[in-house]
Amino acid sequence: MGLVLFPGDGDTGSPDVSWSYTSFGVFRRWLAQAEGFALDEMHGFGGQRPWSDVSTTLEPLLDHPDDDGPDLTPPQCAAILPRLKEIADQRQEESNDQLLQRHIDDARQLVVVLQLCVESDVALLFS
Numbered sequence: 001m002g003l004v005l006f007p008g009d010g011d012t013g014s015p016d017v018s019w020s021y022t023s024f025g026v027f028r029r030w031l032a033q034a035e036g037f038a039l040d041e042m043h044g045f046g047g048q049r050p051w052s053d054v055s056t057t058l059e060p061l062l063d064h065p066d067d068d069g070p071d072l073t074p075p076q077c078a079a080i081l082p083r084l085k086e087i088a089d090q091r092q093e094e095s096n097d098q099l100l101q102r103h104i105d106d107a108r109q110l111v112v113v114l115q116l117c118v119e120s121d122v123a124l125l126f127s
Helices: 023-034 076-087 098-122
Strands: 002-007 017-020 124-126
Touching: 002 023, 002 076, 002 098, 017 098, 023 076, 023 098, 076 098, 098 124
Parallel strands: none
Antiparallel strands: 002 017, 002 124
16 A cells, blocks of 8 residues: 555546655655754654744645645645755765665656646645
8 A cells, every 4th residue: 555646637647656655754754854854853753843943845745644634735836846846856976875866756756746736726635
Protein backbone atom coordinates (compact mmCIF):
# COMPACT_ATOMS: atom_id res chain seq x y z
CA MET A 1 0.00 0.00 0.00
CA GLY A 2 1.26 3.46 -0.77
CA LEU A 3 0.49 7.10 -1.24
CA VAL A 4 -0.20 8.99 -4.47
CA LEU A 5 -0.24 12.77 -4.87
CA PHE A 6 -2.10 13.92 -7.95
CA PRO A 7 -3.99 16.90 -9.39
CA GLY A 8 -7.72 16.97 -8.72
CA ASP A 9 -8.54 17.54 -12.37
CA GLY A 10 -10.39 14.25 -12.92
CA ASP A 11 -7.95 13.23 -15.67
CA THR A 12 -6.48 9.80 -14.98
CA GLY A 13 -3.74 10.62 -17.50
CA SER A 14 -2.45 13.55 -15.46
CA PRO A 15 1.01 13.17 -13.90
CA ASP A 16 1.27 11.96 -10.34
CA VAL A 17 3.94 11.01 -7.85
CA SER A 18 3.81 8.02 -5.54
CA TRP A 19 5.69 6.61 -2.58
CA SER A 20 5.34 3.94 0.03
CA TYR A 21 4.33 5.56 3.31
CA THR A 22 7.82 4.96 4.65
CA SER A 23 9.45 6.49 1.57
CA PHE A 24 7.18 9.54 1.77
CA GLY A 25 8.27 10.04 5.37
CA VAL A 26 11.94 9.80 4.36
CA PHE A 27 11.32 12.24 1.49
CA ARG A 28 9.69 14.78 3.82
CA ARG A 29 12.53 14.41 6.34
CA TRP A 30 14.96 15.19 3.51
CA LEU A 31 12.96 18.30 2.55
CA ALA A 32 12.83 19.45 6.17
CA GLN A 33 16.59 18.95 6.44
CA ALA A 34 17.04 21.09 3.31
CA GLU A 35 15.02 23.76 5.13
CA GLY A 36 17.29 23.58 8.17
CA PHE A 37 15.26 21.60 10.70
CA ALA A 38 14.53 18.00 11.67
CA LEU A 39 11.00 16.84 10.95
CA ASP A 40 11.16 14.46 13.92
CA GLU A 41 11.43 17.50 16.23
CA MET A 42 8.14 18.91 15.00
CA HIS A 43 4.72 18.67 16.58
CA GLY A 44 2.86 15.86 14.86
CA PHE A 45 6.04 13.95 14.09
CA GLY A 46 7.03 12.88 17.58
CA GLY A 47 8.52 16.18 18.71
CA GLN A 48 7.24 19.17 20.61
CA ARG A 49 8.54 21.99 18.41
CA PRO A 50 5.63 24.06 17.07
CA TRP A 51 5.41 24.80 13.36
CA SER A 52 5.37 28.49 14.21
CA ASP A 53 9.07 28.09 15.12
CA VAL A 54 10.07 27.41 11.50
CA SER A 55 9.62 29.45 8.38
CA THR A 56 9.22 27.44 5.19
CA THR A 57 6.87 27.63 2.25
CA LEU A 58 6.95 23.82 2.28
CA GLU A 59 4.95 23.69 5.52
CA PRO A 60 1.62 22.69 3.87
CA LEU A 61 3.38 19.63 2.40
CA LEU A 62 5.54 18.82 5.40
CA ASP A 63 2.84 19.29 8.06
CA HIS A 64 0.17 17.24 6.30
CA PRO A 65 -1.24 13.83 7.24
CA ASP A 66 -0.03 11.12 4.90
CA ASP A 67 -3.33 10.38 3.20
CA ASP A 68 -5.95 12.14 5.27
CA GLY A 69 -6.69 15.76 5.83
CA PRO A 70 -7.43 18.62 3.50
CA ASP A 71 -6.31 18.78 -0.09
CA LEU A 72 -3.67 21.39 -0.87
CA THR A 73 -5.26 24.37 -2.58
CA PRO A 74 -3.88 25.90 -5.79
CA PRO A 75 -2.48 28.89 -3.81
CA GLN A 76 -0.73 26.49 -1.42
CA CYS A 77 0.69 24.59 -4.40
CA ALA A 78 1.89 27.88 -5.90
CA ALA A 79 3.59 28.82 -2.62
CA ILE A 80 5.39 25.45 -2.36
CA LEU A 81 6.52 25.36 -5.98
CA PRO A 82 9.45 27.85 -6.08
CA ARG A 83 11.28 26.38 -3.08
CA LEU A 84 10.66 22.79 -4.16
CA LYS A 85 12.04 23.64 -7.62
CA GLU A 86 15.09 25.22 -6.00
CA ILE A 87 15.74 22.12 -3.91
CA ALA A 88 15.18 19.80 -6.89
CA ASP A 89 17.47 21.82 -9.14
CA GLN A 90 20.42 21.91 -6.77
CA ARG A 91 23.29 20.14 -8.42
CA GLN A 92 24.78 17.44 -6.28
CA GLU A 93 28.50 17.35 -6.90
CA GLU A 94 29.35 14.01 -8.47
CA SER A 95 27.17 12.18 -5.98
CA ASN A 96 26.58 8.47 -6.46
CA ASP A 97 24.13 8.45 -3.57
CA GLN A 98 21.11 6.59 -4.94
CA LEU A 99 18.78 7.73 -2.16
CA LEU A 100 19.69 11.36 -2.78
CA GLN A 101 19.08 10.91 -6.50
CA ARG A 102 15.71 9.31 -5.74
CA HIS A 103 14.74 12.32 -3.58
CA ILE A 104 15.75 14.72 -6.35
CA ASP A 105 13.77 12.71 -8.92
CA ASP A 106 10.73 12.62 -6.63
CA ALA A 107 10.97 16.36 -6.02
CA ARG A 108 11.13 16.98 -9.77
CA GLN A 109 8.07 14.78 -10.34
CA LEU A 110 6.22 16.64 -7.60
CA VAL A 111 7.16 19.95 -9.24
CA VAL A 112 5.44 18.78 -12.45
CA VAL A 113 2.32 17.80 -10.51
CA LEU A 114 2.23 21.08 -8.56
CA GLN A 115 2.70 23.11 -11.74
CA LEU A 116 -0.31 21.37 -13.28
CA CYS A 117 -2.37 22.07 -10.14
CA VAL A 118 -1.50 25.76 -10.34
CA GLU A 119 -2.02 26.06 -14.10
CA SER A 120 -5.34 24.18 -13.99
CA ASP A 121 -6.46 25.80 -10.72
CA VAL A 122 -7.11 22.44 -9.07
CA ALA A 123 -6.18 21.01 -5.67
CA LEU A 124 -3.38 18.56 -4.97
CA LEU A 125 -5.01 15.36 -3.71
CA PHE A 126 -3.49 12.80 -1.36
CA SER A 127 -4.69 9.24 -1.77
